[in-house]
Amino acid sequence: MWEHFHHQADIGIRGVAPTLEKAFEDAAFALTAVICSPAMVKPLHRVKVSCEADEHDLLFADWINALIYEMDIRKMLFSRFEVRIKGHQLTAFAWGEPVDPDRHELAVEVKAATYMELKVFQRPDGQWLAQCVVDV
Amino acid sequence: MDRKLVKRRGDTKWLIERSGKMLVDGVIYGSEQIIAEMDDMVVQQVRDVAALPGIVEASYAMPDAHWGYGFCIGGVAAFDPGQGGIVSAGGVGFDISCGVRTLHTGLTEEEFMPLREALAEALFHTIPAGVGSTGKVKLSASQLDELLVQGAHWAVEKGYGELDDLRFIETNGRAPGADPAKVSNEAKKRQFDEMGTLGSGNHYLEIQKVDEIFDPDIARAFGIAAGDIKLSIHCGSRGLGHQIGTDYLKQMIASAKLAGIELPERELACAPLNSPVGQSYLAAMRCGINCALANRQILTHLVREVFDHIAPKAAVKLLYDVSHNTCQEEEHTVDGKKKRLFVHRKGATRAWGPDRSELPSEYRKFGQPVLIGGTMGTASYILVGTEENEKLSFGSACHGAGRNMSRREATKRYNAREVIGRLAHQGILIRSRSLRGVAEEAPGAYKDVSEVVESTHNAGLARKVAKLVPLVCIKG
Numbered sequence: 001m002w003e004h005f006h007h008q009a010d011i012g013i014r015g016v017a018p019t020l021e022k023a024f025e026d027a028a029f030a031l032t033a034v035i036c037s038p039a040m041v042k043p044l045h046r047v048k049v050s051c052e053a054d055e056h057d058l059l060f061a062d063w064i065n066a067l068i069y070e071m072d073i074r075k076m077l078f079s080r081f082e083v084r085i086k087g088h089q090l091t092a093f094a095w096g097e098p099v100d101p102d103r104h105e106l107a108v109e110v111k112a113a114t115y116m117e118l119k120v121f122q123r124p125d126g127q128w129l130a131q132c133v134v135d136v
Numbered sequence: 137m138d139r140k141l142v143k144r145r146g147d148t149k150w151l152i153e154r155s156g157k158m159l160v161d162g163v164i165y166g167s168e169q170i171i172a173e174m175d176d177m178v179v180q181q182v183r184d185v186a187a188l189p190g191i192v193e194a195s196y197a198m199p200d201a202h203w204g205y206g207f208c209i210g211g212v213a214a215f216d217p218g219q220g221g222i223v224s225a226g227g228v229g230f231d232i233s234c235g236v237r238t239l240h241t242g243l244t245e246e247e248f249m250p251l252r253e254a255l256a257e258a259l260f261h262t263i264p265a266g267v268g269s270t271g272k273v274k275l276s277a278s279q280l281d282e283l284l285v286q287g288a289h290w291a292v293e294k295g296y297g298e299l300d301d302l303r304f305i306e307t308n309g310r311a312p313g314a315d316p317a318k319v320s321n322e323a324k325k326r327q328f329d330e331m332g333t334l335g336s337g338n339h340y341l342e343i344q345k346v347d348e349i350f351d352p353d354i355a356r357a358f359g360i361a362a363g364d365i366k367l368s369i370h371c372g373s374r375g376l377g378h379q380i381g382t383d384y385l386k387q388m389i390a391s392a393k394l395a396g397i398e399l400p401e402r403e404l405a406c407a408p409l410n411s412p413v414g415q416s417y418l419a420a421m422r423c424g425i426n427c428a429l430a431n432r433q434i435l436t437h438l439v440r441e442v443f444d445h446i447a448p449k450a451a452v453k454l455l456y457d458v459s460h461n462t463c464q465e466e467e468h469t470v471d472g473k474k475k476r477l478f479v480h481r482k483g484a485t486r487a488w489g490p491d492r493s494e495l496p497s498e499y500r501k502f503g504q505p506v507l508i509g510g511t512m513g514t515a516s517y518i519l520v521g522t523e524e525n526e527k528l529s530f531g532s533a534c535h536g537a538g539r540n541m542s543r544r545e546a547t548k549r550y551n552a553r554e555v556i557g558r559l560a561h562q563g564i565l566i567r568s569r570s571l572r573g574v575a576e577e578a579p580g581a582y583k584d585v586s587e588v589v590e591s592t593h594n595a596g597l598a599r600k601v602a603k604l605v606p607l608v609c610i611k612g
Contacts, residue, residue: 008175008203009539035267058386065382072326072375075268099268106267107572108337108543108612111230111378115385115402116205133205135230135378136337136543 002030005117007133012117013064014131020056020120023128024063025081028094031064032078034134035071037105041079043095050091056120059090060130064113067094072109075099111135137171141179148199148595152179157398158186158195165529165595166199169587173540177203178210184400185213189408190221192470192477196529198484199591200538200583204229206403209483212532214468216477217409222397223417224406225388227480228463230381232424234339234372235459236507236535237305237432238518241443242451243365245345248607251447252565255343256608258442260567263341263435264333265612267570271332273434280324281316283331284376287426288457291433301436303496304454305429306486307464314426315419319376320383323420326375327427332434336573336612338536339371340509341435344516344604351601354502354520358455360602366455368516368604369435370509373428380424384417409478418463418478425462432457455518456505458485460535468530479530487533487598489523506598508589509536512566512609513559513579517589519598533598534589537582546581547572555579559609568611577611 005012011034015026032038047070051062063083071077078096099106116133123129142150142164150171152162162182166174178201185207186195192214201210206226215221241248248255264271273296275283283290288309291297302309316324334341346364349355360366373380391407391414392399399405407414436454443450463480470477488495488504495504503521510516514537525531541549552571555578559566568574593600 004544006542006544008177008542009209010205011543058389062386068382069322069326069379072378075270077268101266101268101569104267105572106336106570107576108570109267109335112382112385114205114226114230115389115405118402135205 002026002033004030004033005131010133010135012131012133014129016127016129018127020128021083021085023130024060024083027130028067028078028081031067031110031134034110034136035107036077038079040104041077042097043080044097045095047074047094049094052089054088057118059088060120061113061115061118061132063090064132064134068110068112070094077104108136137174137176137179141176142171148591152182154186158183160186160191160194162186162195164197164201165591165597167587167591170199170591173583174201175203178208181208181211184404185211188222188404188406189397190215190219192216196532198532198534200534200536200588202538204482206401207480207482210534210538211482212480212484212529214477214479214530215409216475221409221478222406223409223414223463223478224404224480225381225384225417226403226405227482228421229461229482230378231372232377232380232421232461233428233459234461235428235457236509237369237436237457238455238507239367239436239439240359240453240455241365241367243447243449245363245365247449248365252608254446255442256565256567258446259341259439260610262438262442263610265610266336269333270329273331275328275331277324280327283430284316284319284423284426285314286310287429288433291430296434296437301433301454305457306459309429311422311425313419314422316423318416318420319380319423323376323379323383326379330374331431332438333374334371334435334612335374338577339612340512341610342368342606343608344368344606346602347515347605348603351599354601357498357502358505358518358601360518366604367439368507368509369432371431371435373424374431376427377424380420384420387413421463425459428459456507458507460485468526481532483535484532485535486531487521487525488531489521489525506533508534508585510585511537511579511582512577512606512611513562513564514585516604517600518602518604519589519592520601521598522596524596525598528595528597534592537585537588539581540583541581543576546578547575550575550578550580564606565608566611570612573611
């Protein structure tokens with residue numbers, strides 16, 4: 001499950017799922033939904049992403065920043081994600097296609113993941129939550 | 137805002153008394169209405185900044201302040217390296233040197249109106265804007281390094297503009313002390329094809345009419361007359377600046393820990409000015425400033441090409457160029473002593489008063505033009521810096537209207553086609569590739585810019601010179 005949450009100037013992205021990895025994947029989908037309509041993005045091309053951090057929340061910020069970087073240098077949007085986390089190490093694949101202003105219902109670029117409202121934890125109901133505010 | 141959080145100290149000055157871990161007071165400038173509508177989070181963020189090592193005088197918030205991350209947007213804070221002062225990547229923001237440049241067109245309203253549609257279309261098709269856009273200027277690694285040191289000078293040398301443009305840019309178009317070796321390869325890679333692009337979100341290119349003059353003498357010195365057509369560009373350092381912010385924010389979490397600085401929030405991550413990371417960040421951030429200055433210079437060149445083609449009578453010249461998200465080394469007087477301080481302005485404009493040698497000779501007697509961007513449906517303002525501001529906020533003023541509604545709420549409340557239709561009815565042409573972007577940037581999603589400017593004027597941060605209203609707005 002993904003959603004956006006309130007921030008006055010920017011926007012919060014959140015993923016909630018049964019596993020840590022799926023929560024990261026869902027939050028990545030929420031990131032795409034800040035930028036465009038993710039349903040319009042075809043998962044045609046695969047890009048590999050990896051990052052490393054000591055804590056889960058910093059790893060999450062790195063994951064989102066790695067996606068922002070890949071989107072920017074490739075001028076691509078992503079709509080499907082597969083995340084693996086082992087210890088401090090994240091390896092992932094993101095699938096997407098080049099930006100198409102006529103089809104993707106573009107809204108706004110995301111500049112970076114911030115540490116504002118940055119949280120990754122397992123809720124009492126067993127679901128994992130991963131979130132942060134992104135700067136737009 | 138909960139009024140118990142602040143104490144009134146005049147019509148437009150509100151004090152957050154030093155308490156807890158705060159090293160100095162907090163000060164917010166704004167009218168009663170501005171304060172009433174301001175989020176409580178601004179107070180918390182002003183308090184957090186007041187607790188950072190080496191802060192001098194006070195932690196300030198401008199009248200357009202709103203909830204940011206770490207520092208509030210509209211936050212100003214100066215740090216003394218001699219007192220263990222810090223530099224914070226979050227205190228500058230991700231869009232380093234995002235700013236406004238206003239250009240004279242040399243056209244009057246009567247001359248412009250018959251060309252309005254043609255100019256709007258040509259600018260829309262010429263200025264790369266929006267998600268995924270790329271510029272026409274492609275750079276090699278060595279060219280980018282040169283640009284990061286030279287700023288707008290690089291652009292002018294390559295034929296994008298005129299030598300005289302440089303006098304009308306803060307720090308004369310180049311931030312000294314930039315070192316491309318302190319900028320990551322990732323940051324550089326994000327910029328190779330993004331020079332001369334506008335970006336998206338609240339960035340814009342706007343053709344404006346001078347609607348009202350408040351100070352005729354200063355307006356004359358700035359080259360502003362009622363009915364003049366001006367053009368303003370709001371954009372920043374693009375992918376390179378964003379990545380510098382990201383890279384150093386992460387490093388500064390470790391630096392703060394190493395220096396024993398307790399962070400109430402990780403976005404306040406910082407490094408002592410006299411530390412390797414602090415010095416590296418300053419050198420990288422200055423590259424970000426130079427990138428933004430070169431970017432606005434290249435966009436100016438594209439504007440000139442369009443006007444040369446469609447309105448050959450036009451003479452496009454710089455009025456001024458201000459940056460909003462910076463940390464600048466400046467001399468200020470504290471307790472009667474001159475000190476070199478590092479002034480963070482996050483969503484705030486430098487607003488220097490008269491007699492500063494750095495200002496163009498035409499403006500020196502009066503002070504620095506302070507360019508305040510509004511929304512696509514309201515107004516922008518040109519103010520002038522004041523002498524008294526040196527004692528108010530280290531010569532700083534507001535930067536724009538400031539949001540009062542989240543993007544999500546704006547898309548729920550506004551329909552983009554209706555917004556475009558309503559603005560067209562008011563005589564404002566909107567050109568954008570993004571309908572959702574227009575809804576998110578609807579004028580109603582922002583504070584009343586006039587109230588922000590009145591507060592800035594009444595607080596003495598800067599004085600009103602002229603009001604400009606939009607006629608054409610190009611959005612990303």
